[in-house]
Amino acid sequence: MTVGLSVSTLNNPFFVILRDGAIEQAKVLDIDLVVMDAQNDPAKQMSDIEDLVQKKVDVILLNPTDADALVPAVEDANKAGIPLLTIDRSVNGGDVALHIASDNVKGGEMAGAYTVEQLGEKGIVVELEGITGASAARERGQGFDTYIAEFSGIKLAAKQTADFDRAKGMSVMENILQAQPKIDAVFAQNDEMALGAVQAIKAAKRQDEMFVVGFDAVPDALNAIKAGDMKATIAQQPWMMGVLGVMNGYLVVSGVELGIEFIPVPLKVITE
Amino acid sequence: MNKIALEFINISKSFPGVKALKKVSIKIKQAKVHAIVGENGAGKSTLMKIAVGELLRDTGTIKVFDREAQINSPSDGYHYGISLIHQEFSLVPTLDVVQNIFLGREITKGPLSFLDSNQMYKRTEEILDFLKMFHLDPHLKIEDLTIAQKQVVEIAKALSLNSKIIIMDEPSAALTLEETHRLFEVVRELKSRGVTTLFISHRIEEIFEIADEVSILRDGELILTKQVAQIDRKQVINNMVGRSLEFVFPPKAKQKKEAKVILEVKKITKERQFSDISFQLKEGEIIGLAGLVGSGRSEVALSLFGLNHLDKGEIFLQGKTVKINSPFEAIRNGLALLPEDRRELGLVIVRNVLENLTLPDLYWDIARKYFIDLKKEISLAKGVQKELAIRFASLSQKVESLSGGNQQKVVVGKWLLTKPKILIMDEPTRGIDVGAKLEIYNIVNTLAKKGIGIIFISSEFSEILGVAHRILVMSEGRITKELDPKSTKEEDILKFATRKKVS
Amino acid sequence: MKNLQYKDIIRRYGILIGLIGLIIAFSILSERFFTISNMLIVMRQTSIVAFLGIGMTFVILGAGIDLSVGSVLAFSGAVAAGVMQSRGIFLGILAGLAVGTALGAFSGLVITKLRIPAFIATLAMMAIARGGTLVYTDGRPVTGLPSSFAFLGRGYIGDIPFPIILMLVTFVLAYIILKLTRFGRYVYATGGNIDAARASGIKVDNIIISNFAISGFLSGLTGIVLSSRLNSAQPTAGMGYELDAIAAVVLGGTNLFGGEGELWGTLIGAFIMGILNNGLNMINVSSFYQQVVKGIVILIAVTVAQSGKK
Amino acid sequence: MKNLQYKDIIRRYGILIGLIGLIIAFSILSERFFTISNMLIVMRQTSIVAFLGIGMTFVILGAGIDLSVGSVLAFSGAVAAGVMQSRGIFLGILAGLAVGTALGAFSGLVITKLRIPAFIATLAMMAIARGGTLVYTDGRPVTGLPSSFAFLGRGYIGDIPFPIILMLVTFVLAYIILKLTRFGRYVYATGGNIDAARASGIKVDNIIISNFAISGFLSGLTGIVLSSRLNSAQPTAGMGYELDAIAAVVLGGTNLFGGEGELWGTLIGAFIMGILNNGLNMINVSSFYQQVVKGIVILIAVTVAQSGKK
Ligand SMILES: Nc1ncnc2c1ncn2[C@@H]1O[C@H](COP(=O)(O)OP(=O)(O)OP(=O)(O)O)[C@@H](O)[C@H]1O
Ligand SMILES: Nc1ncnc2c1ncn2[C@@H]1O[C@H](COP(=O)(O)OP(=O)(O)OP(=O)(O)O)[C@@H](O)[C@H]1O
Ligand SMILES: [Mg+2]
């Protein structure tokens, strides 16, 4: 049996971990796994799915770059009679055998809630955005912004993009630090940017003034939290998503009735 | 009838560092051949480019057939029926002959007015036949042509416009006797049809052969305009250079009896270019390599200099056999090549005069140990500038902006600096003025006196006769005859230059 | 320096050899590769780069370069989708093409009138159009497009996917313009020697502006087709496509400095890249190694192409 | 098209005017912009593009182009970090520089010996080096670097961040090579007219190979500095930096077709982009509009630069 996994991007450790979970599980089940990297381009991902269909894989695990753009791809798979599961993000159409969810919007809210709580509902916040227009950035930002908007005491002093990139996270944070005399908290839409921000804050010797909250819980971030450089990150448990994806894909192909179309992978705020 | 076809009134033009034209006024009569002469940098080309609108005059007016003409952009010249044969060709290297000749006025057909390639090809063949110069395949790309061929295309293009006024900026520079004479027939033919011709050349004798009137420019000023009948060669030259100058070939350097052979080539051959070329060059000897366009002289030169590989044959330097696979090795072995197309192989036109002059010498002298000895570099550059009387505003002026002749002098200068033992000169006097020509002849002699062996390629047989100790005539890639200048006339050379079989 | 024509011929057929070699190699490595259905898929995937590449060929032949195609694509796609929602497919498509053409022409104007190097002008346009897209879409995909719009990117005529047909039609038209019209001739001349072209009375500025307008128009078309394929206009669509498009042109043997090159070389260049992406997926090379392999294969393909030259 | 000298001068100082205008504008918009501390920050950020730009200047002056700098940067950084973990800082740095130089030289060899256009050769290298990085790092950041390694990217000499000093030193050395040595002259000549350069006895192939080796070496250096700044080597480091580097060079007035240009123009070009990023962050322009603004500002800056020409 061959399982096809189309990942939105492997330029982010988060998805690399997701992939590794899948690979691990495939080994356990002793089945073939084909991984394709869409490099954050919906068009490329659509092509990848087409190629997977051509290869006649038995099941497709899709980690969509975008909820709408991949609908046609899903439909292609349906036409070819290849079962398809979505991981991390959902698609707004087509028949999806199973959705292994971990809601970005929800995660954004949690980050917001944690930040607000830590600040005692009062303080100046800075947000580092991911690639503008990318769905992860959109949803995480949306969750965070709408949540903190509730609190009059919280001021979003600066919101700038750093493309999910650590180096940019650092330089953008450097610039914001120059502009903002007082900052209480930083929310970065992924850990890479958060870790970059940490470097900038340390360099400016302002680590005692503010704390940093990230997203994804990649190993570096967890270490940073242990070291006290970061305050928290939102864990989406990519490894588990990978594992669950392959496992359920296997079941579907083996004709097992899942009975559910949705497995929520719990998000949690990691603070130590 | 002598209507005024073209009139320049108080034309002035200056470039940074030079006033190229100072209030120049000339009347050009219809159906006459009007020659413009002057030293390199006198302003001839500038004036001509202004006439067709490729350069914008600072002040002054242009009249065409007594009406003031608004010539401000390159296309204007064409609209007023004036076409220019550029000195530095204005062709598109990546297009072929036909495409260049009809560029901007393509023949089209059909309701969608698609290009009519066949028609244009036919017309091209007609024009080339009318020119009756050497054969030239209309489908060749310009970048694959020899300079002579490019010149012919440039001429054909201008003629194909059927202009009332045709300006020829040194059209003969890249042509051999044969083609030049053919060109003159064409000019006369046009004249009989009422076409007016402006003719620029540094070969004074040509002026007297073809022109009715002559205007002399010096340092951007009009010195005089006269009927050719009322002026002689000496006056022309003296007015050009502004002093009295006798144009006679300097006495040739005496050759030492015990002079030994420094270069010997044995039966060198390059497929489809030349074959079985053998000759010896002694130190202090000047060999004249004569021939017609396409006879293979340049290809031989390129091969000796390591720019073309040889298919057969050997080269000996000071008796030792050598393989020359790159110009670097050639230079190390004391060779220098003055290429025939200065813009292709001679100059880096976007760089300045200084850098161009010293480029080949950096490695051997000026920058022996990686770093450039700027003092030395500048003094050497100033040295050759004086020696060759090269005219430019400053050493940091781009070569691009030098007059054609001065560009040529820069190429000569850059090789003199390398103090070669063997100097190959491919059309060295192409496009340079009489004064400079004499300077070149003198240089050739002084170098020969110093024991340097010189291969002097020229399409001007008079020049070959005046300069060389020994003449080798090439035809269709073979040496057809060795001649002794003392007992030779130009016709003899031509005879062997057109001879098909080896004698 | 001599007989370039011969060189040209080799250059042209050379790259074709590269393409064929690639196809043979993949056919051996995967029996699923050289099937009609897969070849059609490859062609459909290729069409995107092909559209952009065709426009880019005009620009590069004219000694320019257009880095903005990816962003212009996104902007046109977004506008088309936006207009479509309210005013219907036809006006939507029209609007998209108009935006693309206008942005391209604007780049051309900046380059010719302000005398700004094409690289800088289109780099700026790249940023402006991308930003414009984000502003217009508020960073969200534009969805809810009329279902019949799907035909453009996902429809078939007989068994042939419509984008393929569109690609061929575009190619033929572009080829006619480039080879049979004065304009085409002037494009080559302008790129080959702009001074000589000007001296021949060609309005070189207009040629350059038109080139960029064409590139913009085709970017717009690509954006619309892509929106149809993805059933939505993505604000991030086309990121990095400029390099693919330029690569297709240069792989096709067109001189990056202008004046020399053939349109169909571009098509082959686009195919080489499409085949590579598809083929490597088919023989499932791990995604990390894919890039390495891709790079090496490109080098080999071009070397084969060049080798003939000597 | 004529009197280029004058043009040159304007071109040079023109872009400087653009830079100054930009600084003034931002100073008005944010009082915290034109402060020593912020200017030092900007310079430190700029150093990254500056290193790459300096290498790119050699390549472009020689009529080449190097799209691989970003990937080579990442690969070198990763190798340096990897080696460092086991064998210490010194060997790590050495390894990084060696990798960068080797990859650059390899591109040069491919271009000169296989006669493959620089654009294609370095596009391939871009993919190969990126893939290599991903394979080498398995897509994860390389961390746990010796603490003293931090100095390179985060250290100070007096109040001056070390990267700035490194940038100035690099610039001075590069300037000397380009202006005072034979090699520098050969670079200009090769880019200006390769045939004439060869006919003047220059071994043009070696010049081109050296140019790419220099670019590779500086990419390696950048990768190392970046790793030090981020206290880790990122597999995705330097993505898209090739455009920034080329933009810096062209903004600086260097002719993309080779032969003409000045090194310090590149430095100014890099600063313009650094200032733009910093300034727009400082005045907190929404990330949607930021790109639009960036594009427009670049156009204005260059227009100011060119305007003098007429
Ligand atoms: N674009 C330019 N920029 C600066 N100076 C220039 C430019 N073009 C010509 N000049 C200068 O103007 C003067 C006249 O040049 P022009 O080409 O008209 O001379 P010419 O009479 O044609 O000489 P030749 O017989 O060598 O062709 C020269 O000093 C030349 O250096
Ligand atoms: N008129 C021509 N017609 C066809 N081929 C030519 C012509 N002129 C030159 N060639 C090509 O160049 C080769 C030799 O030309 P080359 O330039 O060496 O001759 P040349 O004696 O130097 O004449 P010139 O330098 O005056 O053009 C020929 O064998 C041919 O391949
Ligand atoms: Mg002249």
Ligand SMILES: [Mg+2]
């Ligand atoms: Mg010759």
